[in-house]
Amino acid sequence: MGKKDVQVVDVPDPQILNKRDAILKVTATAICGSDLHLYNGFIPTMEKGDIMGHEFMGEVVEVGPGVKNRKVGDRVVVGFPISCGECFFCKKEMFSLCENSNPNAWIAEKMFGHSPAGIFGYSHLTGGFAGGQAEYVRVPFADVGTVKIEDGLSDEQVLFLSDIFPTAYMAVENCDIEPGDTVAIWGCGPVGQLAVRCCFMLGAERVIAIDRIPERLAMARASGAETIDYEEEDVSEMLMQMTGGRGPDSCTDAVGLEAHAPGAAHYYDRMKQAVMLESDRPYALRQAMLACRNGGTVSVPGVYPGFDAKIPIGAMMNKGLTIKTGQTHVQRYFGPLLERIKQGEIDPGFIITHRMRLEDAPKGFDIFTNKEDGCIKIVLKP
Amino acid sequence: MQVKQAITINGAPEELYRFWRDLRNLPRFMKHLESVTTEQIMGQPAADQASVGATSKPVGRPTRDGRSHWVAEAPAGTTVEWDAEITEDRPNELIAWRSLEGADVDSSGTVRFEQAPGGRGTVVKLEMHYHPPAGALGAGIAKLFGEDPEWQVKEGLRRFKQLMEIGEVIKTEGQPAGRDSSTSRKYDAAVRG
Numbered sequence: 001m002g003k004k005d006v007q008v009v010d011v012p013d014p015q016i017l018n019k020r021d022a023i024l025k026v027t028a029t030a031i032c033g034s035d036l037h038l039y040n041g042f043i044p045t046m047e048k049g050d051i052m053g054h055e056f057m058g059e060v061v062e063v064g065p066g067v068k069n070r071k072v073g074d075r076v077v078v079g080f081p082i083s084c085g086e087c088f089f090c091k092k093e094m095f096s097l098c099e100n101s102n103p104n105a106w107i108a109e110k111m112f113g114h115s116p117a118g119i120f121g122y123s124h125l126t127g128g129f130a131g132g133q134a135e136y137v138r139v140p141f142a143d144v145g146t147v148k149i150e151d152g153l154s155d156e157q158v159l160f161l162s163d164i165f166p167t168a169y170m171a172v173e174n175c176d177i178e179p180g181d182t183v184a185i186w187g188c189g190p191v192g193q194l195a196v197r198c199c200f201m202l203g204a205e206r207v208i209a210i211d212r213i214p215e216r217l218a219m220a221r222a223s224g225a226e227t228i229d230y231e232e233e234d235v236s237e238m239l240m241q242m243t244g245g246r247g248p249d250s251c252t253d254a255v256g257l258e259a260h261a262p263g264a265a266h267y268y269d270r271m272k273q274a275v276m277l278e279s280d281r282p283y284a285l286r287q288a289m290l291a292c293r294n295g296g297t298v299s300v301p302g303v304y305p306g307f308d309a310k311i312p313i314g315a316m317m318n319k320g321l322t323i324k325t326g327q328t329h330v331q332r333y334f335g336p337l338l339e340r341i342k343q344g345e346i347d348p349g350f351i352i353t354h355r356m357r358l359e360d361a362p363k364g365f366d367i368f369t370n371k372e373d374g375c376i377k378i379v380l381k382p
Numbered sequence: 383m384q385v386k387q388a389i390t391i392n393g394a395p396e397e398l399y400r401f402w403r404d405l406r407n408l409p410r411f412m413k414h415l416e417s418v419t420t421e422q423i424m425g426q427p428a429a430d431q432a433s434v435g436a437t438s439k440p441v442g443r444p445t446r447d448g449r450s451h452w453v454a455e456a457p458a459g460t461t462v463e464w465d466a467e468i469t470e471d472r473p474n475e476l477i478a479w480r481s482l483e484g485a486d487v488d489s490s491g492t493v494r495f496e497q498a499p500g501g502r503g504t505v506v507k508l509e510m511h512y513h514p515p516a517g518a519l520g521a522g523i524a525k526l527f528g529e530d531p532e533w534q535v536k537e538g539l540r541r542f543k544q545l546m547e548i549g550e551v552i553k554t555e556g557q558p559a560g561r562d563s564s565t566s567r568k569y570d571a572a573v574r575g
Contacts, residue, residue: 001560011558018550045569049561066549086547087392088502100544103552104571106533118552124569130557138557 001048003041004369006362011051014130014138019066022142024078028155029056029132031361031378032163033189033256034303036369038123042257043305045107045124053133054080054120055162057155061136067143076146077161078139079330082118082129085144089117096327101140102127111307116327125305133361135382147334156349156379157341160194165348166333168194168254171301172202174324175250182206182243184291185225186284187254188216190351190377191301195254196223197346208242210235210284212260215374219351230261239291247293255284256302282309289315300325351377358382383512385531389539392503393546395495399474401546402493405450411541411551414534416453416461450479454487462486488513506542510535537571 001007014023032055037043057077060070070076082102083095090098098117102108107125108115118140121131130138139145149158168191175183183204185192188211199207200223209220212231220227228238239248261283288298289312298321316323340346353376356364364378391398401407409415448468456462464485470478470492480490491510498505512531541551555572557564565573 007560009560011560014558015556017553017556020548045566047561047566047569049559051559082552084544084548084552088390091392100548101552103554104569105540106537106571107569124566128554128566128570130554130559130564134558136558140552 004039004365006039006052006365008359008361011134014136016062016064017138018140019064020141020143021064022060022067022070022139022146023062024056024058024076024132024137024139025061026056026058026132026135026137026382027075028058028159029053029134029358029380029382030159030162031055031133031364031368031380033191034122036365037257037303037305039365039369040258043123043125045104045128047124047128050121050123050128051130051134052121053131053137054122055159055164056120056132056137057149057159057162058137060142063142069143070146070148075149076142077149077158077334078120078132078137078142079145079147079161079166079334080119080122080163081116081145081327081330082120082127082140083144083331084141090144093329093332095144095329095331097329104128111305119327133358133380135358144331147331147338149338153341154349156352157347158338159379160190160348160351161330161334161337161341163328163330164190165194165337166330167191167301167328169198169333169337170326170328171195171252171254171299172198174297174299174301175199175202175204175252176297176322176324177202177204177250179203180205181249182208183250183252184208184210184239184248184288185220185252185254186210186288187256187302188213188220188227189254192216192252192254193219193223193351193376194348195252195301196220196225200224201340201345208239208248213371215353216376219376235287236291243293247291247296249293250297250299251288251292252299253282253285253288253302257281257304257306259283259285282311285309286311289321292319292321294319295321297322297324301328352379354378356380383531385510385535386508387532387536387539388505388507389536389543390498390503390505391543391546395474395497395504398504398506398546399477399495402495402542403471403473403477405479411545412538413541414454416455418450418452420450452481464489506539508535508539 060072060074081096083090083098084100087099096117101118102115104124104127105115118127118129120129172195181204183199185195188209196207196209207225209225210228210230211217212229217227228235259281292298358380367373367375368378405418408418450466453461453463464487465482466479468479476494478492481488489512494507496505544551555565
């Protein structure tokens with residue numbers, strides 16, 4: 001309802017509005033780190049009354065006439081990008097770049113040059129679609145945007161197929177890991193935690209995870225990472241030592257625009273943000289670009305909406321870095337990642353620290369954004 | 383006032399041309415148009431207009447003669463009407479139309495359908511001109527095409543692309559929200575401008 005103000009209210013039930021819609025009864029949903037950017041007022045075009053939530057799953061209760069591969073009673077997880085399946089980008093499996101799913105493409109076009117796909121519950125810039133932190137939700141293009149889940153898997157095992165597991169996986173794929181590689185990950189939030197696991201899945205030799213919250217660092221270590229607490233140590237120096245002077249082969253920024261950093265740089269960025277001179281605080285990205293070895297890859301799943309930010313473009317150019325980034329093409333990963341879960345290779349639910357009822361969402365947002373109570377990931381059950 | 387916009391659509395020039403050439407389809411993606419009829423000048427709408435609810439892609443039917451009658455929304459819930467004719471028609475390539483002499487609204491348009499390079503469908507290039515008459519009626523007409531005619535035309539092309547690629551225009555009007563309106567007057571293209 002406003003900055004730092006989410007409320008749980010009664011609203012009308014969703015309806016089938018387009019032929020390929022389905023209506024879902026939500027059984028589990030979550031709060032995303034990127035929801036906090038909405039909550040804290042960093043993403044423009046929110047309106048009072050917008051329904052949030054882009055990580056959700058549930059039971060199909062109604063299907064539109066155009067949905068051929070889902071029926072009432074199916075249990076599905078929904079991907080956060082809304083994708084038509086027919087356009088140039090969907091056909092290339094670049095689902096988060098769908099040309100037809102953002103009715104407000106005009107806004108994103110003004111900001112970015114061209115519009116990416118519509119997204120559930122993520123401001124009018126991405127279409128103003130009602131999201132899934134709710135009891136019921138309307139899912140456009142349900143035949144493309146959902147994955148069917150059979151019995152034998154709990155909601156908590158599969159919920160994160162909606163966003164953060166594919167996001168971590170795509171971010172790590174984008175690191176182009178080769179045998180013997182060291183990958184450094186900034187941010188031990190849910191995406192960072194899953195990224196640590198994905199790095200080892202995809203053959204990394206070593207993973208170094210960077211954060212300041214003790215339970216998050218401990219969780220990363222439990223997954224096999226070495227960790228750096230950036231409030232205790234100088235990250236650049238530590239990375240230099242740990243990688244024998246060469247730098248990590250790949251660096252992942254799983255932090256995004258609300259980066260926190262000790263010292264003067266943080267206050268510089270917060271001040272500039274306060275007077276709207278700079279919309280993003282790319283502290284993690286700057287460090288990653290400087291620390292990355294020559295010719296390495298910087299992978300950026302962290303969300304940035306802004307127009308400009310001071311990043312070391314000279315480092316990028318002169319070290320010949322490859323930058324890979326983007327909103328996750330979730331639907332592309334449904335099959336392969338569901339398979340890994342079924343095979344027991346990973347249970348993404350390990351990151352869940354809090355389970356709350358939907359009614360408690362406001363409290364959830366609060367403890368998540370303040371990183372209180374050991375909070376790493378909150379799942380809400382309507 | 384002149385507007386030029388282009389968009390790339392998955393589909394052969396023939397399909398896109400055929401849909402557009404049945405001018406009765408234009409209001410399905412040009413929001414400010416209420417209707418375009420071709421059976422009779424100043425008459426009723428055609429009986430067998432392609433159904434909006436159909437699951438298959440909409441198919442156009444060429445008109446028998448080149449004349450059409452256009453009705454557009456005007457401010458304060460009124461409408462403005464004029465007759466037009468096709469001035470050039472190169473099948474699968476180009477359609478040009480203009481309002482007849484003496485019409486209240488002097489307007490014309492040209493749409494081109496070109497093969498996109500690399501077999502990537504069709505590039506649709508639209509040019510529209512409006513010359514509103516002077517006076518109160520003119521000011522009203524100018525308003526009806528919005529404060530940002532380029533924007534209106536681009537939105538129209540986006541909707542045309544959706545009709546061609548997925549058979550309908552994706553909408554959010556009617557979805558739940560924690561306020562009276564399901565949409566945002568300020569941001570949502572469907573209800574603004």
